[in-house]
Amino acid sequence: MRFIVAKITTRDKDYSQWYIDIVLNAKLADYAPVRGCMVIRPNGYAIWEKMQQALDGMFKETGHTNAYFPLFIPESFMTKEAEHVEGFSPECAVVTHGGGKELDEKLYVRPTSETIIWSMYKKWIQSYRDLPLLYNQWANVVRWEMRTRLFLRTTEFLWQEGHTAHETYEDAEAEAMRMIHVYQRFAEDYMAVPVIVGKKSDAEKFAGAVHTYCIEAMMQDNKALQAGTSHYLGQNFARAFDVTYQDRTGQQQFVYATSWGVSTRLVGALIMSHSDDQGLVVPPKLAPTHVVIIPIFRTDEEKQQVCDAAFTLKKEISAAGFRVDVDDRDQYKPGWKFNEYEMLGVPLRIEIGPRDLASGVCTIARRDTGEKTTLPLTEAAGKTGGLLDSIQNGLLEKAKKRLQEHLFVTDSYDQLVDIVTKEKGFAKSHWCGSPVCEAKVKDQTKATIRCIPFDEPEEAGSCVVCGGASSKRVIFSKAY
RNA sequence: CGGGGUGUAGCGCAGCCUGGUUAGCGCGCCUGCCUUGGGAGCAGGAGGUCCCGAGUUCGAAUCUCGGCACCCCGACCA
Numbered sequence: 001m002r003f004i005v006a007k008i009t010t011r012d013k014d015y016s017q018w019y020i021d022i023v024l025n026a027k028l029a030d031y032a033p034v035r036g037c038m039v040i041r042p043n044g045y046a047i048w049e050k051m052q053q054a055l056d057g058m059f060k061e062t063g064h065t066n067a068y069f070p071l072f073i074p075e076s077f078m079t080k081e082a083e084h085v086e087g088f089s090p091e092c093a094v095v096t097h098g099g100g101k102e103l104d105e106k107l108y109v110r111p112t113s114e115t116i117i118w119s120m121y122k123k124w125i126q127s128y129r130d131l132p133l134l135y136n137q138w139a140n141v142v143r144w145e146m147r148t149r150l151f152l153r154t155t156e157f158l159w160q161e162g163h164t165a166h167e168t169y170e171d172a173e174a175e176a177m178r179m180i181h182v183y184q185r186f187a188e189d190y191m192a193v194p195v196i197v198g199k200k201s202d203a204e205k206f207a208g209a210v211h212t213y214c215i216e217a218m219m220q221d222n223k224a225l226q227a228g229t230s231h232y233l234g235q236n237f238a239r240a241f242d243v244t245y246q247d248r249t250g251q252q253q254f255v256y257a258t259s260w261g262v263s264t265r266l267v268g269a270l271i272m273s274h275s276d277d278q279g280l281v282v283p284p285k286l287a288p289t290h291v292v293i294i295p296i297f298r299t300d301e302e303k304q305q306v307c308d309a310a311f312t313l314k315k316e317i318s319a320a321g322f323r324v325d326v327d328d329r330d331q332y333k334p335g336w337k338f339n340e341y342e343m344l345g346v347p348l349r350i351e352i353g354p355r356d357l358a359s360g361v362c363t364i365a366r367r368d369t370g371e372k373t374t375l376p377l378t379e380a381a382g383k384t385g386g387l388l389d390s391i392q393n394g395l396l397e398k399a400k401k402r403l404q405e406h407l408f409v410t411d412s413y414d415q416l417v418d419i420v421t422k423e424k425g426f427a428k429s430h431w432c433g434s435p436v437c438e439a440k441v442k443d444q445t446k447a448t449i450r451c452i453p454f455d456e457p458e459e460a461g462s463c464v465v466c467g468g469a470s471s472k473r474v475i476f477s478k479a480y
Numbered sequence: 481c482g483g484g485g486u487g488u489a490g491c492g493c494a495g496c497c498u499g500g501u502u503a504g505c506g507c508g509c510c511u512g513c514c515u516u517g518g519g520a521g522c523a524g525g526a527g528g529u530c531c532c533g534a535g536u537u538c539g540a541a542u543c544u545c546g547g548c549a550c551c552c553c554g555a556c557c558a
Contacts, residue, residue, distance in 0.1 A: 087557095112558095141558090145557060145558095146556055146557080147557090152558085225558095226558060227558090228558090264558095294517095297516070333515075333519075334517060336516095336519040337519085338518050353516095353517055
């Protein structure tokens with residue numbers, strides 16, 4: 001008899017509560033004593049570490065190196081770039097005292113590191129021979145948000161920020177474009193999250209950027225989540241921090257810049273993309289544990305035999321290159337463990353009991369579909385890789401299908417309002433490019449232009465709001 | 481900052497209106513027995529500044545006043 005203990009709210013009943021229940025019950029994070037802050041627990045941090053490993057490898061492949069810049073930024077740095085300070089100062093934490101004395105100059109806790117990094121780039125860049133400079137840092141940042149949500153928006157969060165300096169507009173532009181595609185590849189290949197890649201409208205771009213590229217994902221409630229951004233900063237920060245170089249003709253030029261980042265928000269994106277009412281679902285490439293083996297036994301003698309088989313299998317699976325655990329605790333019954341590992345999102349579960357052992361088999365259950373199959377014990381390790389691949393692909397395909405099914409092309413304003421306000425999905429409509437039309441949609445529906453997709457074909461059309469000329473459709477949606 | 485709500489065991493709550501034995505229930509936790517193929521059962525046990533402060537009273541979780549914290553909804557954002 002299948003008996004489900006209702007530990008988590010169903011998605012159907014209350015999607016946000018479901019999300020919170022998953023985070024807490026899968027032990028990914030917990031609320032910290034400080035408002036808006038969270039503790040990332042080992043289960044959650046392990047996923048972040050897997051993300052870091054994959055991304056860091058991709059950054060190294062594209063020629064980037066890691067460095068670390070200070071947490072504290074002098075107030076005078078923050079105010080140097082006009083748009084930047086306007087965008088960030090309302091959400092900054094500021095240190096006014098240190099060592100028991102009031103500071104001569106206040107220190108901002110970094111909300112992002114452009115300013116302090118460019119103050120250093122000024123020292124390090126003199127010639128075109130010093131370029132490009134391709135640095136990345138893994139760090140924490142603080143943004144004093146009004147409303148916070150575990151992983152999606154917390155006062156302090158972990159991220160990676162790339163900051164590059166280039167000779168020409170073309171080089172910097174190519175870098176911004178290259179990195180947004182790295183993020184796309186990471187989202188799809190590792191997270192199994194399909195994304196729409198595009199450009200932000202001016203209203204949505206980063207404070208201080210010339211333009212911003214982004215990847216937008218669709219969560220299971222059909223709302224959008226910005227999963228990564230890449231900014232072409234032009235010469236804005238070079239001018240603010242007077243960073244010039246001598247070019248190939250001997251002239252002094254301002255340096256062209258980019259910055260790009262993804263954060264622990266990705267863990268939230270991962271949860272809301274794949275998990276179900278039983279708990280967390282993690283794609284194998286990011287799963288801290290690939291396989292959990294659950295021995296089933298009554299007597300001590302049975303325990304001995306079954307555990308022998310379980311640990312032998314563990315060795316084989318481990319030797320095949322997968323992360324595997326045996327849970328031989330006897331204070332919990334197998335049924336309890338089944339539910340527990342489904343909550344934790346382990347992709348594959350192998351059950352070995354006396355009956356299996358008698359016929360030399362084991363039972364494998366996959367987390368994504370719940371499907372159980374019986375396999376000869378000798379074949380289990382060999383089949384693990386194929387099953388994990390199948391889960392990884394299955395999750396991506398399922399997410400792609402969901403995205404396609406909730407992406408609506410419309411030329412009617414009423415339909416657009418209907419789609420975004422009833423949270424049916426993304427609306428793809430023509431937009432004339434005017435901030436006024438964009439603001440009208442936002443005021444009336446709370447939905448924003450998520451991005452102007454790269455792969456959207458040019459076509460003559462009229463703005464869904466004002467009827468003015470438009471050459472391309474954009475994505476409207478409510479967002480996290 | 482506006483509107484609403486909640487503070488009682490690790491978690492979720494009841495008790496408060498109508499003050500009065502030792503503050504209770506479910507889950508979890510500990511010990512033992514028994515069980516183990518989808519969250520078993522029984523017995524025993526540990527665990528409390530009833531958010532804080534002042535007041536009323538013989539007596540306050542309960543009534544009064546003041547404070548604090550957190551949550552939800554709206555205005556800002558990766």
